[in-house]
Amino acid sequence: MFQEGIKRTNSNELYEESKNYFPGGVNSPVRAFKSVGGTPLFIKKGDGPYIWDEDGNKFIDFCCSWGPLILGHNDTNVFNSIVETLQNGASFGAPTRKENELASFILERIPFIDKLRFVSSGTEAVMSAIRLARGYTGKNKIVKFDGCYHGHVDALLVNAGSGLVTFGTSSSAGVPDSFAKETLVLPLNDIHALRSCFENYSHDISCVIIEPIPANNGLLLQDKSFLTELRALCSEFKILLIFDEVISGFRVAFGGAAELYGITPDIVTYGKIIGGGLPVGAYGAKKEIMQFVSPDGPVYQAGTLSGNPVAMAAGLAQLKRCAEDNFYQELESKTRSFTSKINSFCLENDVPLELISIGSIFWFSFNGKKRITVSNQINPDMSSFNKMHHFLLNNGIYLGPSGYEVGFVSDKHSELILNTAAEKIIAGIRVFSEHK
Numbered sequence: 001m002f003q004e005g006i007k008r009t010n011s012n013e014l015y016e017e018s019k020n021y022f023p024g025g026v027n028s029p030v031r032a033f034k035s036v037g038g039t040p041l042f043i044k045k046g047d048g049p050y051i052w053d054e055d056g057n058k059f060i061d062f063c064c065s066w067g068p069l070i071l072g073h074n075d076t077n078v079f080n081s082i083v084e085t086l087q088n089g090a091s092f093g094a095p096t097r098k099e100n101e102l103a104s105f106i107l108e109r110i111p112f113i114d115k116l117r118f119v120s121s122g123t124e125a126v127m128s129a130i131r132l133a134r135g136y137t138g139k140n141k142i143v144k145f146d147g148c149y150h151g152h153v154d155a156l157l158v159n160a161g162s163g164l165v166t167f168g169t170s171s172s173a174g175v176p177d178s179f180a181k182e183t184l185v186l187p188l189n190d191i192h193a194l195r196s197c198f199e200n201y202s203h204d205i206s207c208v209i210i211e212p213i214p215a216n217n218g219l220l221l222q223d224k225s226f227l228t229e230l231r232a233l234c235s236e237f238k239i240l241l242i243f244d245e246v247i248s249g250f251r252v253a254f255g256g257a258a259e260l261y262g263i264t265p266d267i268v269t270y271g272k273i274i275g276g277g278l279p280v281g282a283y284g285a286k287k288e289i290m291q292f293v294s295p296d297g298p299v300y301q302a303g304t305l306s307g308n309p310v311a312m313a314a315g316l317a318q319l320k321r322c323a324e325d326n327f328y329q330e331l332e333s334k335t336r337s338f339t340s341k342i343n344s345f346c347l348e349n350d351v352p353l354e355l356i357s358i359g360s361i362f363w364f365s366f367n368g369k370k371r372i373t374v375s376n377q378i379n380p381d382m383s384s385f386n387k388m389h390h391f392l393l394n395n396g397i398y399l400g401p402s403g404y405e406v407g408f409v410s411d412k413h414s415e416l417i418l419n420t421a422a423e424k425i426i427a428g429i430r431v432f433s434e435h436k
């Protein structure tokens, strides 16, 4: 019944070697395939919606570098901008025209931020936004939500402790409990928990940070009313609201979830798509807040490679395409017809799987047919996803190697390619529902 596995000789050899160089053989943990089991594929090249591994296997890629590649691999305009810019040198550590160009392109289209600052990763954007919120308000504590990921910032590698309104406990060795205590962790989609937290601690809460579209731990779409009330409560209690749009920014709409939902945060963070596949992050806010950032203000933040011209050029080329008419509508409708084919099959055959999606983000939810909004509702048994992952690898489809991760559709994933992918996924579901 199961097809022969694909050839992995070269990937396996490279992995054996890489284990001598890097912890777990990788430079970011999820890449090690620990979650789905087996060993990672080493990728050699990508083009459009496809990637090829070192053994020459070809895949339809739904990982898309974990989100940045909304135009797929090697988009012509992005590629040409990188090459053209690189001809003048890779980095100067002095201002360049490219930074102005990317900033003005973004600021013209996202009305709720007056100024921004470029950094080199989503983690750095979040870390800086939190420091800015603390510097601006003069308060120490921050609120985060259980199930949201904000990069590997110390203050945010924190889990809920026990009790209703909870001080966090660190979720990584190396984060002192004294740091974690400055972070309050609340359940998503629960306005009562938020209100009671504010009533008790607002005197020392600088900000609330949320992924308005939580997409790093499943896809936990929030009630819009929750986000609206969150905004209102933050204003009422004079607490800054940070939207971490590293994954949703330029993904569900040019202006991210803020634009999609019509809800305005005080500070926003971007990453992933903003760099066109090169390392860029950014944080932005109104002038009154951004004037606290050095050298204008007292909140220190810097970066040797910040605003790197090659990365700025890649980001600008990508965002220009994103800003074209109907770009997001087309992506969303393609994604929706892809997921609904699979979902119809699951419904007809009583399979407890549903592809949840928003815009061009989708998630394999093995949680029956109910929409879930809170992280502890996720079925912790990932065995179905893991089997599916291996089946799909053997059949030419690459998903991020963890059932907690979402997939991404790029503008290069044509309807034809998406149909092929849907058929293969349905074939996989058939195999596994027969073998239960």
Ligand SMILES: *Cc1c(COP(=O)(O)O)cnc(C)c1O
Binding pocket: 121, 122, 123, 124, 126, 149, 150, 151, 152, 211, 216, 244, 245, 246, 247, 271, 272, 281
């Ligand atoms: C990916 C991500 C980050 C971290 O960005 P890096 O570039 O990996 O440091 C932070 N927040 C969210 C919402 C993300 O999706």
